[in-house]
Amino acid sequence: MIPTGIYFDTYAGEASLLKTARARVWTALLVLGLIAAPFASGAYLLGVATQMFIILIAVYGLHVTVGMAGQINIAQSAFVGIGALTTARFGEYGLPFWAAIPLAALVTGAVSVVFALPAARVKGFYLALTTLAAQALFPIVILGLPETWLGGLVGIPVEPLTVGGYVLSTPKQLYYFTLCLVLVATYAAFNLHRSRFGRALKAVRDNDVAAEVMGINVLSYKIQAFFVGSLFAGVAGACMAWVLQFVTVESFTLFASVWYLGMLIVGGIYSPIGAILGVLFITVVQEGLHEFGAAILNSGTHEAGGTIFAATNVALGACILLALIFEPRGLAHRWRVLKTVFQLWPFPHR
């Protein structure tokens, strides 16, 4: 809903992402805040933020596959891994970053199509199992291949990221680099919602029978949904390779895939805002609990570190449960309600 008195005289204006002056101002302030953040925070927090940006890119991808097209995917972490391995492997040949990112995205997309081909023919629980197989196969294949190919058990060191002749290696530099990518990814994710492609994905999710009769090639769009979701995963993987500077199979577990899915569900699967809020919520709660646990540990209690670690995980689980109980439609829904209340104030009705 938009406030009273705002109207459009072009269709393009109506389709713009930031419809009101107020929305544009707030977004500009947010971006400026993110640009200024490194001057006010330490290396640790910047590292957390960088990690959060990377995860957000991967979760945007999941939002396309799961949220828009309704195709469950429990292998996003494996797809991120493929992007990271591609970046590490081709980095050895001195590939510049602007070529490495699209390459990682396209290779990941191509691999996802291999799994999407059978996946597009099954639905629901069966699809969940098919993608689970992709996740399970990922380490088996990497470990089975010769070590010189994709690193095997040892992993591959990553050539440092160079942009225009400068090597980016400090937390601040990597923060700015991932910030740029996450802004581009955000724009792309929102764009999908106002296009023929995005509508076709949603049509497949909402009613695949009607979609087919209305001329949408359902099989093809299910595969494309995996492909686009994996493009995002590939970009996230490339970033992760440069930030971690070392890529091993162990970083891309089923556990991480489930977390990505969890973040999306907590935030709300149907909009990119959901991805943002979900990743933010889980990261903040997780880090907050870590800090809290560390503080208790340092205060000289008699509790063992293991107990506190377990307790923080239980608290994290509780936070996720509470979020799901009080807002099953995701934090994005709560966000919309809040915005509407704010716009309608002080009158409760339109």
Add this chain to the structure above:
Amino acid sequence: MTMAGSSHAPVLEANALRLRFGAVEVLKDVSISVAPGAIHAIIGPNGAGKSSLLNCLSGFYRPQAGSVTFDGRDITGLRPHLRAAAGIARTFQGIQTYPSMTARENILTGFHNRMRTGMFDALVYWGRTRAEEEAFAAEAEAIIEFLELEELRHAVVGDLSYGLRKRVDLGRAIALNPKILIMDEPMAGMNPEEKGDLARFILDIRDAKKIPVVLVEHDMEVVMDISDTVTVIDFGEVIAVGAPAEVRANEAVIAAYLGAG
């Protein structure tokens, strides 16, 4: 009412369709022929095979024998989405809209095969996609105006009433710019006012947009009022074809509906 343009070749033709599910013979040798610019109703008692016939026409069922010809071309083996691209639009029994999208977005999905931008255009948006979206938004507005949905263009379809959702469904079908429109029980579950509106829209589609309509319908009053030709099916066989008045007087039809005397 005279049949408009009946001298021309039929738009859509089914020849000797035969369809069976296991031991059940649903269609035994069914043929129909839809003339350009005509409203062609298919009626028959429950279980007669009307919906199965429609599903053969739109490509959901593949008949074991017989052929479907559309616009001079054999489409018997064509998949549903390709039939839509060829110019066959369809509305559904019950509610088959996209509930999470707005009315206008539902209509825009109908343009799918006429729009060209793909996945990468969608990610970039600026340029090609924007221009195309703008052009088709204008066209969607024309359909919205035709169906008198102006106030609801941005309403989420899942929140609309049954009758309005059926109207959105119709809008989406018109958006295909079809050469024929197939409607499966459009009047079912509507109140008399909604039925009147819809009958008017169907006549407008034939007269203003020159699109022939194939209609499966149970409401005899509507069928007799708006149809140019009626085909009556019983137990998978065509028992009568003709103008509404002829069919109404047909002995076999009366027997099928009232039980053989």
